[in-house]
Amino acid sequence: VLQTNESDPKSTFLSRCKKFNQYDCQRLWGAFEQAYVNKDPCNVPVQAYDPLIAAAPFKPQCNKMMFWSKTKVVVHGFTEKRKDCFVTLEDTVLGYALNGLTWCGKKGSNGTFTTACPRNCENNPVDSFWIRASAAYADVACGDVTAMLSGSTITPFDPTSTFAKVEVTRFKAPKVRSLNVVMVIQKNAKSNCKNASLQKLKKALHTGITYSCKDVSRIQECGSKPQIACKTCW
Numbered sequence: 001v002l003q004t005n006e007s008d009p010k011s012t013f014l015s016r017c018k019k020f021n022q023y024d025c026q027r028l029w030g031a032f033e034q035a036y037v038n039k040d041p042c043n044v045p046v047q048a049y050d051p052l053i054a055a056a057p058f059k060p061q062c063n064k065m066m067f068w069s070k071t072k073v074v075v076h077g078f079t080e081k082r083k084d085c086f087v088t089l090e091d092t093v094l095g096y097a098l099n100g101l102t103w104c105g106k107k108g109s110n111g112t113f114t115t116a117c118p119r120n121c122e123n124n125p126v127d128s129f130w131i132r133a134s135a136a137y138a139d140v141a142c143g144d145v146t147a148m149l150s151g152s153t154i155t156p157f158d159p160t161s162t163f164a165k166v167e168v169t170r171f172k173a174p175k176v177r178s179l180n181v182v183m184v185i186q187k188n189a190k191s192n193c194k195n196a197s198l199q200k201l202k203k204a205l206h207t208g209i210t211y212s213c214k215d216v217s218r219i220q221e222c223g224s225k226p227q228i229a230c231k232t233c234w
């Protein structure tokens with residue numbers, strides 16, 4: 001269970017980081033801080049996190065990498081139980097340590113704040129981190145890649161999403177062999193694999209990457225039955 005004291009991101013970061021052995025968590029916190037401390041919280045560009053990403057580079061996990069858009073709760077409820085099959089950015093040390101947190105700095109202060117952190121300007125510390133981390137995670141994607149999209153929206157492949165803008169365009173053939181969409185179909189679904197936005201997804205993929213899409217209405221099945229093989233999850 002994630003222990004979160006939202007008022008103290010440093011202790012949350014360190015305690016979550018410590019669950020991963022092999023990382024110097026104090027050093028990672030230092031690399032994290034330098035991205036935004038003592039800066040205007042609307043002036044933290046994506047590149048400010050380059051040293052942090054360099055300090056904890058993502059390892060390629062071919063055939064297991066899972067991406068998502070508008071399915072955060074479903075995807076993590078599932079991957080939590082099937083770490084043998086799929087890993088998300090939130091299962092890596094940086095994604096895990098920062099998941100759900102808010103942070104920003106202030107000009108003239110060395111502190112980390114959690115209140116009055118802007119999210120409505122482009123270069124804010126939280127969005128810039130997720131864009132930078134998503135780019136680095138997608139850069140190491142390899143083999144058969146999976147993406148969970150939501151059938152509860154009218155545009156499952158949303159051109160404004162991080163998945164569309166940052167991740168999909170970074171998948172490289174032949175390192176990435178295929179992109180396999182799992183369309184999460186819940187009651188009162190608004191779309192499925194036939195949705196027109198998915199034509200755009202197909203076109204956005206680099207030549208040589210195979211595309212597939214499957215409508216899945218019982219995601220939990222595979223999560224609740226560990227005896228189901230990864231390749232027969234859907």
Ligand code: CV1
Nearest residue numbers: 067068069070071089099100126127130134161162163164
């Ligand atoms: N990603 Br807490 C993107 N945004 C994230 C991630 C994350 N891993 N974790 C968090 N956020 P939306 P998307 C926050 O459902 O298609 C990566 C961000 O602050 O719209 O834009 C993942 O690897 C952001 O405001 O999905 C995933 O594959 C909001 O959640 C893809 O990018 C974005 O949620 C999802 O991004």
